[in-house]
Amino acid sequence: MRIHLIAVGERMPAWVNAAYAEYANRLPAECSLNLKEIPAVKRGKNADLARIAETEGARMLEAIPKDCLVVALDEKGRSFSTAELSRRLDDWMHSGRDLALLVGGPEGLTDACRARADLVWSLSPLTFPHPLVRVILAEQVYRAWSLLRGHPYHRE
Known part of the structure; x- marks a missing residue:
C-alpha cells in the first residue's frame, strides 16, 4: 500500500x-509514505481567506490518486490510540x-x-502548525506499522 500525504x-x-x-x-514498500506538496496560495494583507482555502482544497482533491481511501486530518475528527491506529493501518x-x-x-x-x-481523523484536540503535522503523521504511521510488525520501536 502506498500512503499519499x-x-x-x-x-x-x-x-x-x-x-x-x-x-x-523507515517505512518499507508495503507501507510507503509519499509526500505530495500542494502550493500554498499567497496570503496578503487583505486576502480572501475563504477563497484561498477553497482553491487549496480543490488542488488537494485533484491530487488524490484514483481509488484511494481518503483520510482528512482535522481537529474535529475522531482520535485514536496507538493500538487503534495500528489496527486501522492493518485494515487499510x-x-x-x-x-x-x-x-x-x-x-x-x-x-x-x-x-x-x-x-476524518484528529491527531489531538490541540491545534498544530501544519508543517509539524507532517512530522507527527510520519512518526505515527511508522509507530503504528512497527506495532503491527512487533518491532521494538513502540513500547507500552
Whole structure:
C-alpha cells in the first residue's frame, strides 16, 4: 500500500523535511509514505481567506490518486490510540487500496475535503502548525506499522 500525504505548503524548514524523511524512510514498500506538496496560495494583507482555502482544497482533491481511501486530518475528527491506529493501518493495508492523507494549510480543510474523506481523523484536540503535522503523521504511521510488525520501536 502506498500512503499519499497530500499537504498544503512547499519549502518547509530544513528540520521539518529532515524529521519527516527520518520516519518516511523507515517505512518499507508495503507501507510507503509519499509526500505530495500542494502550493500554498499567497496570503496578503487583505486576502480572501475563504477563497484561498477553497482553491487549496480543490488542488488537494485533484491530487488524490484514483481509488484511494481518503483520510482528512482535522481537529474535529475522531482520535485514536496507538493500538487503534495500528489496527486501522492493518485494515487499510489489507483493503487492496492506497491511502491519501489530507493536511490543510493555515485555514485548515474545506468542507469539500472533509466530505470526500472516508474518515476524518484528529491527531489531538490541540491545534498544530501544519508543517509539524507532517512530522507527527510520519512518526505515527511508522509507530503504528512497527506495532503491527512487533518491532521494538513502540513500547507500552
